[in-house]
Amino acid sequence: MEYNRRKFISFLGTASIGLVIPPFLSNCGNTTTPISTEALSNQRLKELKNVRIEHLLPSEQDDLLLTKGLEYHTIIKWGDRINDKDTFGFNNDFTCFIPLDSSNPKDGLLWVNHENIHPLFVSGFNAHSPQETKTIEQVDQEMYNVGGTIVRIREEEGQWKIVNNDPLNRRITAQTPIQLNWDTPIKGQTSVIGTLSNCSGGIKPWNTFLTCEENYNDFVGDTVYDGNNKASHKASRHGWEAFYAHPPEHYGWVVEVNPMTGQAQKHIALGRFAHECCTLYELEDKRIVAYTGDDKRNEHLYKFISSQPGSLKEGTLYVADTTNGKWLPLDWESQSVLKENFTNQTEVLIRAREAAKLIGATELNRPEDIEIDPVTGNIFISLTNNKDKNDFHGSILKIEEDNGAFDALTFTAVTYISGGEENGFSCPDNLAFDVAGNLWMTSDMSGSAMNKQDKPYSAFKNNSLFVIPRYGKDAGTVIRVASAPRDAEFTGPWFSPDGKTLFLSVQHPGEQTTDIQKPTSTWPFDTDTIPKPAVVAIQGDLIEKLNNLHKIEAV
Ligand code: FEO
Numbered sequence: 100m101e102y103n104r105r106k107f108i109s110f111l112g113t114a115s116i117g118l119v120i121p122p123f124l125s126n127c128g129n130t131t132t133p134i135s136t137e138a139l140s141n142q143r144l145k146e147l148k149n150v151r152i153e154h155l156l157p158s159e160q161d162d163l164l165l166t167k168g169l170e171y172h173t174i175i176k177w178g179d180r181i182n183d184k185d186t187f188g189f190n191n192d193f194t195c196f197i198p199l200d201s202s203n204p205k206d207g208l209l210w211v212n213h214e215n216i217h218p219l220f221v222s223g224f225n226a227h228s229p230q231e232t233k234t235i236e237q238v239d240q241e242m243y244n245v246g247g248t249i250v251r252i253r254e255e256e257g258q259w260k261i262v263n264n265d266p267l268n269r270r271i272t273a274q275t276p277i278q279l280n281w282d283t284p285i286k287g288q289t290s291v292i293g294t295l296s297n298c299s300g301g302i303k304p305w306n307t308f309l310t311c312e313e314n315y316n317d318f319v320g321d322t323v324y325d326g327n328n329k330a331s332h333k334a335s336r337h338g339w340e341a342f343y344a345h346p347p348e349h350y351g352w353v354v355e356v357n358p359m360t361g362q363a364q365k366h367i368a369l370g371r372f373a374h375e376c377c378t379l380y381e382l383e384d385k386r387i388v389a390y391t392g393d394d395k396r397n398e399h400l401y402k403f404i405s406s407q408p409g410s411l412k413e414g415t416l417y418v419a420d421t422t423n424g425k426w427l428p429l430d431w432e433s434q435s436v437l438k439e440n441f442t443n444q445t446e447v448l449i450r451a452r453e454a455a456k457l458i459g460a461t462e463l464n465r466p467e468d469i470e471i472d473p474v475t476g477n478i479f480i481s482l483t484n485n486k487d488k489n490d491f492h493g494s495i496l497k498i499e500e501d502n503g504a505f506d507a508l509t510f511t512a513v514t515y516i517s518g519g520e521e522n523g524f525s526c527p528d529n530l531a532f533d534v535a536g537n538l539w540m541t542s543d544m545s546g547s548a549m550n551k552q553d554k555p556y557s558a559f560k561n562n563s564l565f566v567i568p569r570y571g572k573d574a575g576t577v578i579r580v581a582s583a584p585r586d587a588e589f590t591g592p593w594f595s596p597d598g599k600t601l602f603l604s605v606q607h608p609g610e611q612t613t614d615i616q617k618p619t620s621t622w623p624f625d626t627d628t629i630p631k632p633a634v635v636a637i638q639g640d641l642i643e644k645l646n647n648l649h650k651i652e653a654v
Pocket residue numbers: 214298299313375394467
């Protein structure tokens with residue numbers, strides 16, 4: 100309740116004095132300012148409670164299907180030009196939109212992560228052909244197609260379009276030099292080459308983007324240690340290290356990008372692992388709390404609390420003991436077991452997974468996206484699945500910090516909802532709250548397991564987008580509202596500042612393709628008939644009703 104009163108500007112109350120556009124929340128991880136329930140008139144609350152959503156049935160169709168009341172158009176797809184030299188990268192994930200001028204929510208910069216590549220489409224390399232050897236030219240093409248894109252977009256007559264050649268359009272790739280935000284060099288360097296495996300992300304209070312390096316080992320391999328702490332290199336799947344011997348220790352970080360300059364930095368203090376996302380909250384004294392999860396089976400959930408205003412360098416990284424509700428400090432100075440096993444704090448951060456296990460962190464079932472409930476302040480974490488522990492369908496974990504304080508060191512953790520046929524979804528991944536505080540969720544069943552009769556996922560068919568309404572008779576139930584093209588997952592849901600557009604990535608359509616002449620998907624149905632990852636805008640009457648937006652316009 101304290102959280103509610105202290106932080107919330109009433110969207111409807113603001114609208115009633117003539118402003119139509121809700122401002123960004125100053126705390127981050129959420130895209131929109133929510134309606135305060137206390138400020139809702141009985142009439143408007145009644146209307147929100149009466150919204151009826153038609154369930155979309157599971158589908159195997161190779162198309163982007165939407166429930167009644169929603170429509171979509173494609174904003175940008177793989178290979179589209181953003182200027183005379185650059186093109187949009189592959190396998191788009193996290194999206195984040197920032198208006199250039201806060202008074203105009205229909206013109207701004209879209210950041211998009213490019214997580215990984217399908218070699219057959221991107222470089223022409225056939226990983227299924229034992230005779231083929233990857234060339235440096237092919238690796239260069241693959242390196243160009245990961246990282247991120249900044250592109251200016253505008254909405255004109257309901258259609259979002261890219262502004263080609265805008266001076267702010269740019270690519271960040273696996274070949275872009277990036278500074279380390281740390282005083283000690285890592286593997287002898289303070290500036291490293293590139294960012295890759297950019298999965299989900301976040302936004303900082305001053306509107307810079309955070310992009311998270313997840314499965315870096317797919318591209319650069321990893322350093323592994325035996326029982327005697329002897330290091331060796333574990334080879335990558337894509338084999339880039341054959342041409343570029345960039346140390347794996349330069350990847351697996353949270354990266355911040357300034358959209359106006361393209362300058363990037365890696366935040367070492369947040370630890371090194373398969374970062375899915377980074378969700379921030381700014382405390383009243385301007386210190387930052389950052390939640391971030393390690394999306395690997397039996398890995399952990401972390402929280403960084405800064406000691407200085409606005410810093411992602413000075414502060415302490417904690418890891419969650421969800422059994423006892425404690426945040427445990429990954430601090431070399433104060434933890435004797437870390438002193439015994441590592442030489443300094445930099446090594447603790449580089450080998451955060453091992454350090455977390457040494458101090459008793461709880462193993463989780465692949466923590467993916469994290470969002471802060473804008474109404475209650477509770478933290479929601481998708482745990483996508485863990486086959487090692489027979490958790491095939493995953494769940495959403497809810498954390499309530501003690502006394503609602505984001506810098507608390509104790510908390511309560513409960514399962515909010517479990518995946519499975521009973522609740523109609525499996526493998527939760529990305530989360531986003533809309534203006535009214537309804538929770539939107541995407542699923543990520545793996546392409547190799549989807550739509551197979553002998554697998555546990557057959558009933559769910561293609562990956563989908565769901566909404567969990569906050570109000571009315573469907574409150575708390577999971578409703579499928581969109582179905583993805585074949586082999587694809589929806590990623591990167593992000594609401595525009597006016598709450599009317601849901602930006603959404605369609606990642607890896609046709610991922611299971613092994614013969615380019617016979618792609619398993621042809622979405623988005625271009626003339627060249629190969630599948631292309633793309634970012635779409637989802638709009639429509641249903642979003643407007645779920646958020647009471649038509650009433651705002653009428654004021
Ligand atoms: Fe890139 Fe954990 O999803």
